[in-house]
Amino acid sequence: MSxxxxxxxxxxxxxxxxxxxxxxxxxxxxxxxxxKDALGLAASGSYDAIILDLQMPEMDGLQTLEKLKAxxxxxxxILLTGHATVEKGVQAMKLGxxxxxxxxxxxxxxxxxxxxxxxxxxxxxxxxxxxxxxxxLSTKAW
Amino acid sequence: MxxxxxxxxxxxxHFFGNMTASISHEIKNALAIxxxxxxxxxxxxxxxxxxxxxxxxxxxxxxxxxxxxxxxADDIIRRLNRFAHSAHEPAxxxxxxxxxxxxxxxAARLATMKGVTMTIAPGPPVQMEVRPFQLENLLWLxxxxxxxxxxxxxxxxxxxxxxxxxxxxxxxxGTDLPVAEIGARVAREGQPLLxxxxxxMQIDTSVLQLKIPKKLED
Numbered sequence: 001m002s003x004x005x006x007x008x009x010x011x012x013x014x015x016x017x018x019x020x021x022x023x024x025x026x027x028x029x030x031x032x033x034x035x036k037d038a039l040g041l042a043a044s045g046s047y048d049a050i051i052l053d054l055q056m057p058e059m060d061g062l063q064t065l066e067k068l069k070a071x072x073x074x075x076x077x078i079l080l081t082g083h084a085t086v087e088k089g090v091q092a093m094k095l096g097x098x099x100x101x102x103x104x105x106x107x108x109x110x111x112x113x114x115x116x117x118x119x120x121x122x123x124x125x126x127x128x129x130x131x132x133x134x135x136x137l138s139t140k141a142w
Numbered sequence: 143m144x145x146x147x148x149x150x151x152x153x154x155x156h157f158f159g160n161m162t163a164s165i166s167h168e169i170k171n172a173l174a175i176x177x178x179x180x181x182x183x184x185x186x187x188x189x190x191x192x193x194x195x196x197x198x199x200x201x202x203x204x205x206x207x208x209x210x211x212x213x214x215a216d217d218i219i220r221r222l223n224r225f226a227h228s229a230h231e232p233a234x235x236x237x238x239x240x241x242x243x244x245x246x247x248x249a250a251r252l253a254t255m256k257g258v259t260m261t262i263a264p265g266p267p268v269q270m271e272v273r274p275f276q277l278e279n280l281l282w283l284x285x286x287x288x289x290x291x292x293x294x295x296x297x298x299x300x301x302x303x304x305x306x307x308x309x310x311x312x313x314x315x316g317t318d319l320p321v322a323e324i325g326a327r328v329a330r331e332g333q334p335l336l337x338x339x340x341x342x343m344q345i346d347t348s349v350l351q352l353k354i355p356k357k358l359e360d
Binding site for chain 1: 163166167168170171173174175176177178179181182185189204207210211254255256257
């Protein structure tokens with residue numbers, strides 16, 4: 001099963017070439033250069049991982065991260081940035097980012113992180129399903 | 143003991159830090175695109191070895207992308223080099239509009255991030271004798287505080303005119319911006335710089351004006 005990824009970056013050339021490389025690795029990728037559009041896509045699609053640039057026009061990466069997490073706290077978000085300062089990295093992790101990577105990124109490392117994000121998402125979905133079943137069983141007199 | 147120039151130089155160090163951080167980010171973005179194009183080339187060769195034909199048009203596009211990003215990185219590094227040298231340049235006769243051009247080019251990425259459009263009003267050259275770095279720094283402070291207070295799309299137009307022994311630099315802001323607040327912030331943080339340049343600030347409804355002597359008195 002191929003991983004479903006949302007790639008957000010304001011550099012259109014970067015989006016184009018990175019998405020082609022991901023497709024070559026059987027990753028189902030959707031791209032956007034707008035943080036605002038990304039919020040809509042994240043709300044309507046079920047992504048295994050979101051790859052987000054830390055510095056974006058309209059809304060900076062940390063703000064976008066916060067809003068994405070508000071839409072769905074289980075979203076697996078990997079920050080990809082030109083310069084990851086320790087302070088920003090810590091802030092991002094506190095806001096719920098799964099990982100932080102610096103550009104230029106190694107595609108093999110990024111692909112591994114996407115696979116791990118996919119695995120984490122499956123575990124979260126299983127846990128949620130289990131909790132729902134328990135809740136139903138505890139309220140129904142079966 | 144600190145004199146006015148020492149303190150203005152401390153502000154200059156902050157300015158230098160802000161600009162080089164932004165510039166290095168821009169270079170990293172260009173390098174990332176070059177890196178991915180190089181990587182894609184490797185991917186395509188591997189796929190070709192597995193039997194997928196290699197499209198020459200695709201290679202031409204990638205080659206063009208790489209050349210464009212190398213040119214972009216080279217332009218950024220040239221700007222960085224000029225900026226670095228301006229930090230120790232003594233007072234010299236300059237055209238204020240050239241300083242507008244250079245400062246807006248330095249701040250372009252940060253302005254885009256904040257949704258701010260910068261323009262320069264056309265006009266003849268206006269000469270003054272100043273340390274270019276200090277004037278760039280003062281203009282940057284105005285932009286920096288604009289970026290702090292602005293929400294959403296905004297604009298600023300730089301203009302310059304002569305007025306006897308002084309030059310008048312005007313920053314005309316877009317609508318609904320708290321120009322008085324921007325001015326107060328610039329006056330507070332930039333006090334040593336305003337003193338070093340012997341500059342006086344005036345605030346109108348939508349204009350922040352800086353009056354600076356064409357040649358500094360000793």
